[in-house]
Amino acid sequence: MKSNPGGQIDVGDIIGRDVLIESLWSILAEQSVIITAERRIGKTCVIRKMQAQPPPGWTAVLRDLERFHTAFEFASSVFEDVTAHLRQWKKAAKHAQRLLESAGGVEIAGIIKLPDGKTTDWKELLSKSVEDLSREPKADRLVFFWDEMPYMLDNIRRREGDQTAMEVVDLLRSLRHGPAGFRMVLTGSIGLHHVLKHLRDADYGNQPLNDMYSVEVTPLAPEDAVELARRLIRGEGLASTDLEQGARAMAGAGDRFPFYVHHIARHLKMRGLPANPTTIEQCVRDQMLDPHDPWELRHYRERIQLYYPQDDRVALALLDLLSTASDSLGVDDILRAIKSQLAFGDRDRLVDLLRRMERDHYICRDSGGRYRFRFPLLQNYWKLERGLGQ
Amino acid sequence: MKEPALLFRTTPPRTPRTIRERFEVQRSDLILDAEERIRESILTGNKHHLLFVGGAGLGKSHLLRSIVDRIEAAAPLREKLPIAWIPEHQTIPSYLDLLHRIYLSAGLRSPDRFPISDLTPAYEAPGDSATARIEATLLERLDGETMLLVLENLDRTFAGLQDDGQKRLRALLQESARFSILASSRTLFEGISDRTAPFFGFFQIEHLSPLTEEETRTLLKRIANLKGDRDLSDTLTTPRGISRVKAIHPLLRGNHRLVVTLSNHLDSNRLDELATAIEGTLDDSTPEYLALLARFSPQQRRIMDELSRCGHPTSVKEIAQKLFITNQTASGQLKDLRDRGIVTSTSRGRESLYEPTDSLLRLCPAFLDLGTSGVRPLVRFLRSWYEEVENGELCEDYVAACLVLAPETADRDSLDERISKLTRKASRTKTLESLGKGLVLSLRSHTQMPPTRESADAWIATWKRQAHSFAELKIPLRLFATGLQSLAEQDFRILYDLASEERAVLRELLEGQGLTPDQPRPRRP
Numbered sequence A: 001m002k003s004n005p006g007g008q009i010d011v012g013d014i015i016g017r018d019v020l021i022e023s024l025w026s027i028l029a030e031q032s033v034i035i036t037a038e039r040r041i042g043k044t045c046v047i048r049k050m051q052a053q054p055p056p057g058w059t060a061v062l063r064d065l066e067r068f069h070t071a072f073e074f075a076s077s078v079f080e081d082v083t084a085h086l087r088q089w090k091k092a093a094k095h096a097q098r099l100l101e102s103a104g105g106v107e108i109a110g111i112i113k114l115p116d117g118k119t120t121d122w123k124e125l126l127s128k129s130v131e132d133l134s135r136e137p138k139a140d141r142l143v144f145f146w147d148e149m150p151y152m153l154d155n156i157r158r159r160e161g162d163q164t165a166m167e168v169v170d171l172l173r174s175l176r177h178g179p180a181g182f183r184m185v186l187t188g189s190i191g192l193h194h195v196l197k198h199l200r201d202a203d204y205g206n207q208p209l210n211d212m213y214s215v216e217v218t219p220l221a222p223e224d225a226v227e228l229a230r231r232l233i234r235g236e237g238l239a240s241t242d243l244e245q246g247a248r249a250m251a252g253a254g255d256r257f258p259f260y261v262h263h264i265a266r267h268l269k270m271r272g273l274p275a276n277p278t279t280i281e282q283c284v285r286d287q288m289l290d291p292h293d294p295w296e297l298r299h300y301r302e303r304i305q306l307y308y309p310q311d312d313r314v315a316l317a318l319l320d321l322l323s324t325a326s327d328s329l330g331v332d333d334i335l336r337a338i339k340s341q342l343a344f345g346d347r348d349r350l351v352d353l354l355r356r357m358e359r360d361h362y363i364c365r366d367s368g369g370r371y372r373f374r375f376p377l378l379q380n381y382w383k384l385e386r387g388l389g390q
Numbered sequence B: 001m002k003e004p005a006l007l008f009r010t011t012p013p014r015t016p017r018t019i020r021e022r023f024e025v026q027r028s029d030l031i032l033d034a035e036e037r038i039r040e041s042i043l044t045g046n047k048h049h050l051l052f053v054g055g056a057g058l059g060k061s062h063l064l065r066s067i068v069d070r071i072e073a074a075a076p077l078r079e080k081l082p083i084a085w086i087p088e089h090q091t092i093p094s095y096l097d098l099l100h101r102i103y104l105s106a107g108l109r110s111p112d113r114f115p116i117s118d119l120t121p122a123y124e125a126p127g128d129s130a131t132a133r134i135e136a137t138l139l140e141r142l143d144g145e146t147m148l149l150v151l152e153n154l155d156r157t158f159a160g161l162q163d164d165g166q167k168r169l170r171a172l173l174q175e176s177a178r179f180s181i182l183a184s185s186r187t188l189f190e191g192i193s194d195r196t197a198p199f200f201g202f203f204q205i206e207h208l209s210p211l212t213e214e215e216t217r218t219l220l221k222r223i224a225n226l227k228g229d230r231d232l233s234d235t236l237t238t239p240r241g242i243s244r245v246k247a248i249h250p251l252l253r254g255n256h257r258l259v260v261t262l263s264n265h266l267d268s269n270r271l272d273e274l275a276t277a278i279e280g281t282l283d284d285s286t287p288e289y290l291a292l293l294a295r296f297s298p299q300q301r302r303i304m305d306e307l308s309r310c311g312h313p314t315s316v317k318e319i320a321q322k323l324f325i326t327n328q329t330a331s332g333q334l335k336d337l338r339d340r341g342i343v344t345s346t347s348r349g350r351e352s353l354y355e356p357t358d359s360l361l362r363l364c365p366a367f368l369d370l371g372t373s374g375v376r377p378l379v380r381f382l383r384s385w386y387e388e389v390e391n392g393e394l395c396e397d398y399v400a401a402c403l404v405l406a407p408e409t410a411d412r413d414s415l416d417e418r419i420s421k422l423t424r425k426a427s428r429t430k431t432l433e434s435l436g437k438g439l440v441l442s443l444r445s446h447t448q449m450p451p452t453r454e455s456a457d458a459w460i461a462t463w464k465r466q467a468h469s470f471a472e473l474k475i476p477l478r479l480f481a482t483g484l485q486s487l488a489e490q491d492f493r494i495l496y497d498l499a500s501e502e503r504a505v506l507r508e509l510l511e512g513q514g515l516t517p518d519q520p521r522p523r524r525p
Helices: A018-028 A043-052 A071-088 A094-102 A122-134 A149-160 A162-176 A192-201 A222-235 A243-253 A258-271 A277-289 A298-307 A312-324 A331-339 A347-359 A376-385 B017-022 B028-043 B060-073 B095-109 B116-124 B127-142 B154-176 B213-227 B230-235 B239-252 B256-263 B274-294 B298-310 B316-323 B327-339 B359-368 B376-386 B392-404 B412-428 B432-446 B453-467 B471-489 B492-497 B500-512
Strands: A033-036 A058-064 A106-108 A111-113 A141-147 A183-186 A213-216 A363-365 A371-373 B049-053 B083-086 B147-151 B179-185 B204-207 B343-348 B351-356
Touching: A018 A033, A018 A043, A018 A183, A018 A213, A033 A043, A043 A058, A043 A141, A058 A071, A058 B154, A071 A094, A071 A122, A071 A141, A071 A149, A071 A162, A094 A122, A122 A162, A141 A149, A149 A162, A149 A192, A162 A183, A162 A192, A222 A243, A222 A258, A243 A258, A243 A277, A258 A277, A258 B028, A277 A376, A298 A312, A298 A376, A312 A331, A312 A347, A312 A363, A312 A371, A312 A376, A331 A347, A347 A363, A371 A376, B017 B060, B017 B213, B028 B049, B028 B060, B028 B147, B028 B179, B049 B060, B060 B083, B060 B147, B060 B179, B083 B095, B095 B116, B095 B127, B095 B147, B095 B154, B116 B127, B127 B154, B154 B179, B213 B230, B213 B239, B213 B256, B239 B256, B239 B274, B239 B359, B239 B376, B239 B500, B256 B274, B274 B359, B274 B376, B298 B316, B298 B327, B298 B351, B298 B359, B316 B327, B316 B351, B327 B343, B327 B351, B343 B492, B351 B359, B376 B432, B376 B471, B376 B500, B392 B412, B392 B432, B412 B432, B412 B453, B432 B471, B432 B500, B453 B471, B471 B492, B471 B500, B492 B500
Parallel strands: A033 A183, A033 A213, A058 A141, A141 A183, B049 B179, B049 B204, B083 B147, B147 B179
Antiparallel strands: A106 A111, A363 A371, B343 B351
């Protein structure tokens, strides 16, 4: 197996996600799922594996929604997927087709063709497509894996307005509650809560996702991360006097993120270096200091202003503080330290910020409710980036 | 001597494989690695997407061709691999057009598998339906196999696709998992480096390096062998040949295409006529330079012209003043040029200094400006500077002579007289180049005991008065003055008043004396 940071991984080479995938299928039997995770942790690998290897009785379809800019484009894609699915069972999406025909449109080989400039009601198209699905109980259950849902909602919001974006999430919610047993798995590289916050700012008061089960993809389990590293060392033909030691060092240095472990293997390969603890440690440092930012870590710093526009300075001070703290810190410790740097003393606002930063995977709480950096690798990067003591 | 016409300079992929492999320098490991990754992409569900980034003339097309050659040569893969190659000259204005080109290119290679007739329904369908149809046809024809997409100048392709097209392409790649991309680009660009862009983090990026001095020599030697020029090949391993390549290297900066072009103007006899060979190289490259200029806006052309005219790294303020534009305009344009890799910026204290990155953009303006002596003086100086055998002893004599002529050793009139005598003697004996080299080398003796500012100023002024009329001494005088001033001030930032080639000479000299000119020191109080 070759290193492939950021690329598409063969389903057979996706390691350490079987327990998670099994639990996701059992949840899907009852309700739809939102997969949350920090970027580059391997969400797409999880859904690709689920799509490729569904359990008996299920069929999965994967769509990257980022390309859709209108609700009609989205509804059309659902119609196309439903049509393709039912065709396998020698059935058709009759109601949705009838709707299209009434608008003068035709569907050929799953592709909708409407007269130039004409569209149809996207809500009806979406609803009828899902309805058609429910009318064929003998067919496998179809689950939609919708990647980059937040980007699509943002695209629709920009192109067609907040109202249409709100209607999309509301309609999906009502369809999930319909008789069809309509199932979806939503993922995205930005949290849906950011898009919803924008909609709430535009007076949207609903909770359109609170019926979905939220599952977080975490870094690999220690042994799985070591197994990945082992396979990469072998696959890349890296020299190593002690494969086990090299694999453990690589898994640890990459914080058990598959993306970083792949990057380390690639870096060593391209420079002809062996996989041993010294070269791996040096590799991580080189990558963190590389002006081209191959690990894309600068993003964690740059998105602060975007994510927390009202509290960006507090967020920076908070992360600076936690990055150099030798232990976890409580809310009052943090507030006290921030007060000494900024004119900020609102405890409730700080608690709200801490929650949001926790949801964005910067920080986490220990069993005593005290805060620390979520990922040691990110903590080390933060210290380097911000010129804080090593 | 054999006919060298098979070596295609601007379209290296046209050069026959057997010949290309014979002068492959520097990239063997990269090619092998890429081949392994593409092979894995074809045979398994892992899909690698590789992007090679490097400026004009750094051998990107050559590299892509070599990788594809190796993949095609591997027997089990040849039959299996559908390839679509979008060359750099093709304009891609939309996602639909990209899909169309991909299909046509694959059809050229495998007409039975990708028949043009399959496109008829798409030709008859409107806009989005046509896109969906070609996508569907392509995937149907691939029938579960993986296609290798070779995309030259990905930056320009992505500019044509725009955000929507990029998102559609990404969706096709992600959903189908039937493509592996091998791409090149002159620079990093927004479509892959902006964190909100669909292809951010998607590619495995390798930055291509220019040739080192050693690699330049190896490449010239291999081309000489290819041409059957045994004399040149042998000479390149002698001290004379090594010193000539040392002189060439700062000028061509390891640009593969320029080195290949230069090889057309070199033989063992002409190795001594470096200026003629370099001029021949620039003459051959002028159409490429003009094409490069044509891509800039009129405002950017003026800026590039000014940067080339200045000859040394230049600040935003200086550019703005000389072009009668605001600092903001100059800064914005320079930032854009920097992001595209056209200029390089260096920090000097708080200010950023800019200079052209590309050898063509630095050397061609001087070559084309008929009112000057072009690049000849610089080439001749570098040739003389790196000459180690023929004029070594003479140079050291001149070093000694220059050291004696210090302001402390005589009054102004006497010093003027003695320097004048020395330069006239060098002129008479046709050894001005050696005198110039000796003058610069004399700086070595001042690194441990730098002169005072006053002394340095007096010294520089005297040399300028007595030597400025000799063209051969113009560059050495500039180096001597800048070097002495930086030593007197203990501030190496002054070196940025020199062009990069001249700066490299002084930096090497100072480093040879244990100094670190790249680390700025505080000015003397």
